[in-house]
Amino acid sequence: MATRQEFIEMIAPIAMKLRIENSPIYPSVRIAQAIQETGGNWNTWNNLVGYKVGNGVLTPFWQGDRVSTTTWEVIEGISYDNVPGDFRAYSTIEAGFRDQDLLFGAPRYASVRSARSPGEQAKALQSSGYATDPSYASKLNMIIQTYGLTHYDEEVARMLEKLQEQIVELQNRVSSLEEQAAMEVVPQWAKAALDAAVQASLIDIPEKGSYDFYRLLTVLHRKGII
Numbered sequence: 001m002a003t004r005q006e007f008i009e010m011i012a013p014i015a016m017k018l019r020i021e022n023s024p025i026y027p028s029v030r031i032a033q034a035i036q037e038t039g040g041n042w043n044t045w046n047n048l049v050g051y052k053v054g055n056g057v058l059t060p061f062w063q064g065d066r067v068s069t070t071t072w073e074v075i076e077g078i079s080y081d082n083v084p085g086d087f088r089a090y091s092t093i094e095a096g097f098r099d100q101d102l103l104f105g106a107p108r109y110a111s112v113r114s115a116r117s118p119g120e121q122a123k124a125l126q127s128s129g130y131a132t133d134p135s136y137a138s139k140l141n142m143i144i145q146t147y148g149l150t151h152y153d154e155e156v157a158r159m160l161e162k163l164q165e166q167i168v169e170l171q172n173r174v175s176s177l178e179e180q181a182a183m184e185v186v187p188q189w190a191k192a193a194l195d196a197a198v199q200a201s202l203i204d205i206p207e208k209g210s211y212d213f214y215r216l217l218t219v220l221h222r223k224g225i226i
Contacts, residue, residue, distance in 0.1 A: 024113040028149035045089035053086040061099035065089035074132040182208040190214035193221035
């Protein structure tokens with residue numbers, strides 16, 4: 001049996017990866033939910049979030065496999081133990097999390113998707129009816145606080161910030177290369193072709209084209225295409 005820290009370290013990379021790929025769920029919330037739903041114990045059917053079979057509609061991540069087991073529910077304020085239930089079974093933990101993300105795309109979970117903090121998201125999970133436990137949000141928040149799980153949210157934020165910086169840098173380099181490739185003056189040998197292209201409404205801005213651009217226009221003009 002894995003220790004609590006080993007359990008967290010097993011889930012954290014998956015939770016972070018999905019968040020980077022635009023999952024609405026904070027890694028801290030995802031890890032806390034897995035601990036709350038399983039007691040911190042991995043199960044062989046890879047469903048760490050208590051996702052029941054529900055309507056049974058297959059998804060790209062769930063092919064209909066299920067496991068029947070017991071759980072506890074709170075119904076009209078009364079807690080019941082050993083309540084039978086059918087839960088989805090997955091080939092991998094990641095498949096289970098991805099299937100859960102599909103569920104969170106439903107209108108019912110709009111507040112979960114729009115949450116601006118882990119605490120707000122925990123409350124949204126409870127208010128949207130994901131679990132029957134009236135203390136669900138406070139339990140998730142306690143787990144997050146106890147194990148310092150927001151560390152993983154912060155790490156993802158840093159990774160996304162760095163990625164954005166790299167994208168901006170790449171865009172700047174592309175713009176620089178495009179500027180370097182642009183010719184300030186239209187070559188004399190390309191003027192006739194350029195005039196023909198403008199007259200045919202094939203181009204709107206004839207200035208600052210590249211050498212290859214002017215050469216292509218000239219070839220098309222000489223062949224009588226423009």
